[in-house]
Amino acid sequence: MPDTTTLEFACAEAWPPLVREPLGQWWLRAAESFTGRANSALAMGDPGLPIARALEVVCEFAHSHAVEPMVQAVHGSAQETALADEGWVPHVHYAAGHDVSVLLGPLPPAPAAAPALSVLDEPTDAWWSLVAGSTEPTRAQRHVLAAPGTGFGVAEADGTTVGAVRLAPARGLLHVGRLEVRPEHRRRGFAGALLGAGGDWARERDLTACVLQVSVRNHAALALYARLGFTEHHRYRYWVPRRGDAHP
Template sequence: MYADEELEMVCSKAWPPVVGEPLGQWRLRWADGFTGRANSALAVGDPGMTVPAALAAVCDFAHARAIPPAVQVVQDSEQERAVAAAGWGEQVGHAAGHRVSVLTGPLPAGPGPGAEVLDGPTSQWWELTVGTSEPSVAERHVMTTGKVGYGVVSADGVTAGAVRGAIVDGWLHVSRLAVRPDFRRRGLARAVLYALAAWGRAQGAEQWVLQVAVDNTGALALYSGLGCTEHHRYRYWGPGQRTCEDPQS
């Protein structure tokens, strides 16, 4: 059984930033603003200094790269209590939701009609998962680095659903599941997930892990129906006005 912080490290390796620097056991991350996971400090383990000093280093790293300072920290952990005591607050304005459920489960077996996993992303895959057929350098780095499979499911001659899977330390990390609005409620999400699970087993994985915002009730219900349960939660925290001043402002 993986501890919460160990599983956070697995997920972080499956979602690599363009720039990643260690801060003790913490990890400073930058990807030109593409997703909170790749543009926050993963605050797990010992930063090798006091938490206030580590948070100051997070601020310096973020300001130097023109992103908002933020930390990703396991909910209700000792680290989260220390971050709160240093004057930081929950980053409630985080666009994708600042509270996230980390789900795990055995890889399911089932039919995936019309679904397959590609070795490389297509333009339609990019359109569904990122919103553009011409991803930026940072988007391409985050989404394609490592052992990655690109799940697609077709309907009416187009790519109607897509998902990303990455193999890390024997886990299949699942992200960016998307189905075109006109094709929803046809079972396509399940189909492409079943195909991805079969691909993951072929790569030696036995379990998958997913990070889903707690207010994304539809996704949580889908994954629950596939046998996933909550392992833990994490939250994003940001500085107060006087706890992280930008020296350039």
């Protein structure tokens, strides 16, 4: 089983920001505020500076790229302790959920009775509409979600795309993200079928297991993944400066 550091960096590589700079072993990331993962400092290991100065650099980088200063740190880690000691707080108001479960599981099997499924090399307008909410994605959305090597899974019913998923290789693992099914087609097996298509895509690329990052508030997704044999490997949280403390 991969360790926490390996999994965190694998997921980070599978979700590339527009800008990434090293800070010791940390990664500074920015992508025009599209997703927390692409717009936070990944605090793994040693930043190479005293923690107070490292957090000043995090703030300076964020402001220079017009994003909110934010740090992603593993639950219970030394980095979380250091953040709290410096007055940073969990970003409990983060809309997508600041507390995230990292799940590891087997490659999902193909469903016995599969709907019309395909994994495309290029995203379609319908895929973008489901995963990004628009057929005209922003520059950041295109960069993060449509990086080279990505697979774009779609499920169709009656000639309409009703489900979509993003698939990416991640250091020998399959990274699954943006699994979406239209509300009127939910609870009809499309989500599991899309994951099964992703499993087949992964096996063709010699990927060995699957990793997912899911908000702990997303109970429906967590239940689906539990049925497919996924278990929690670890959690991470987003941290921000206490109000008024972010450095300009």
